[in-house]
Amino acid sequence: MALEFYSTRLQEAVNWARKYSLFQYPFVTACCGMEFMAVWGPKYDIGRFGAEFPRFSPRQADLLIVVGTITERQGPVLRRVWEQMCEPKWVIAFGVCASTGGFYQNYSAMPGCDQVIPVDIYIPGCPPRPEQVLDGLLMLQDKIKKGEGWVQQREKREHEAQLRAKGKLPVVS
Amino acid sequence: MSVQALERLKAQFGDAIRATHAQHGDETAIVDPAQIVEICRFLHDEPGLGFDMLVDVTCVDTLGLDKREQGRFEVVYHLLSTQSGRRLRIKAPIDEGENGENPEIDSVMPIWKGANWFEREAWDMFGVRFRGHPDLRRILLYEEFIGHPLRKDYPKDRRQPLVRRDFS
Numbered sequence: 115m116a117l118e119f120y121s122t123r124l125q126e127a128v129n130w131a132r133k134y135s136l137f138q139y140p141f142v143t144a145c146c147g148m149e150f151m152a153v154w155g156p157k158y159d160i161g162r163f164g165a166e167f168p169r170f171s172p173r174q175a176d177l178l179i180v181v182g183t184i185t186e187r188q189g190p191v192l193r194r195v196w197e198q199m200c201e202p203k204w205v206i207a208f209g210v211c212a213s214t215g216g217f218y219q220n221y222s223a224m225p226g227c228d229q230v231i232p233v234d235i236y237i238p239g240c241p242p243r244p245e246q247v248l249d250g251l252l253m254l255q256d257k258i259k260k261g262e263g264w265v266q267q268r269e270k271r272e273h274e275a276q277l278r279a280k281g282k283l284p285v286v287s
Numbered sequence: 288m289s290v291q292a293l294e295r296l297k298a299q300f301g302d303a304i305r306a307t308h309a310q311h312g313d314e315t316a317i318v319d320p321a322q323i324v325e326i327c328r329f330l331h332d333e334p335g336l337g338f339d340m341l342v343d344v345t346c347v348d349t350l351g352l353d354k355r356e357q358g359r360f361e362v363v364y365h366l367l368s369t370q371s372g373r374r375l376r377i378k379a380p381i382d383e384g385e386n387g388e389n390p391e392i393d394s395v396m397p398i399w400k401g402a403n404w405f406e407r408e409a410w411d412m413f414g415v416r417f418r419g420h421p422d423l424r425r426i427l428l429y430e431e432f433i434g435h436p437l438r439k440d441y442p443k444d445r446r447q448p449l450v451r452r453d454f455s
Binding site: 186187189190193219220221222224225228229230231232 | 428429436441443444445446447448449450451452454
């Protein structure tokens, strides 16, 4: 009992640290980038929430912000960028194009970047207001704290499967 | 004003110039696609005309239009003379082959090298083959793409994804 208590509390402490030190990789493809700069700049200042530092290499980042329209031709690129990021990692779809394809319904635009990568937070808007983005970031921090990010949940599932294989957890049908 | 250019075209090529119109300073000649290279060569080289700049080559799919002239596709050339500042538009109506083969027209690359990418774009989007083009590949879409999306019969909701999520 003591060990489990310790490990869950430790995970919470780790998640608390993670949520305040997000290193973001902005995958900026379109006009939403302007609004992203506003969020990042001094007036709205995403740095207040610990997500200040954009890393321009996905290998150093743990938060992928997909900003703008993703075309079918960009799909493999986005997928590779996501795959290069170290785990745990999170994804924000910034703006309605990254979330659902927006007003594009044609041969070239991808209907939402969740077609190729798992997305944790969708921020609608064309483009979203900086306040919306900060709100989305806070929601993501909440998710990280609770361990509800996509990668975190997958890790949890895999961990539980290992425990079940060792007979340390009851098998649920 | 390029009305004079239209007159000289008609005098030089006769029946190959199927129609002309000039409205609000907007001069257009609809020409025989078989002679497109000769006509463009004349417009480019002839003293007093000197259309030395090819502004655009594009295409129109007239499928489903009531006022269709001959040919499903219209290849449109926009010309500019940098000497006189005059502009001229040339339209060449072409049709598909009987078994739905891609429509064909001669490339104007021997006259204007800038036609290279314009013609590749027209091939990419409309499937017009330009005879004599040295490198007629898709320019905007990916090689795996099937069909030509700006044709009127391309379904607007058809997606041709390169990758999709293979995990949940």
